[in-house]
Amino acid sequence: MGKVNIGLRGWRFDEDVLGEDGRVRPLATMEPADRQRILVLADRVVDPCDACWLAYGEDRIEACNVAEVIYGEPRGEVVLCSAHEPDFLYWFREDGGKQFAGELELQDAFHQWFLDGNRAPEGYEGLEHVDEDPTSLPEAPGRNEAIPGFEEEIEGLEESDLDAMDINLDDLDV
DSSP states (O other): OOEEEESEEEEEEEGGGBOTTSSBOOGGGSOHHHHHHHHHHHHHTTSBOHHHHHHHOGGGGGGSOBOOEEESOTTSOEEEOTTTHHHHHHHHHHSSGGGGTTOTTHHHHHHHHHHTTOOOOTTOOOOOOOOSSGGGSOOOOOTTTOSTTHHHHHHTSOHHHHHHHTOOOTTSOO
16 A cells, blocks of 8 residues: 655555545544544645744744645644755754754754754755656645535534544634
8 A cells, every 4th residue: 555645745654544535534443543643734734934934033924835745743843945844954954953853842942943043965865756656646735725525524613522632723713
């Protein structure tokens, strides 16, 4: 079984999280870890790059690039544009970030490193992303579409189930 990215590169899911129609399967049918990551993606897929936001702030949000990649764990994730992905990879690989692998503190630690003026050296190589067969996977949702069908499904969940997931869904229209 292959792996797929949904909405953002980085977190990979088994293809079975998608139904035959290319939409994400109902949340209730997923493993809890997959469900939590899918819900975080639904919230973060339309966010600006964390590094851009740190550089420009809320007052200049229009100057921020849209997030393209996600690293870390839910509630400690970092979303980045292609221009800032090398900064994160440099921090993670070369400047102490690896100690935060799997930890919720990863987001805060990277943000502080970035706010302190640190960046990847000029010409630092990030990751080369290759789409082996981009037509075989569904298109990523647009900024205003988020992840198709999620708003309707989330409306049907019990409040206690949503609270247990500890996910901020304020940006969704539910």
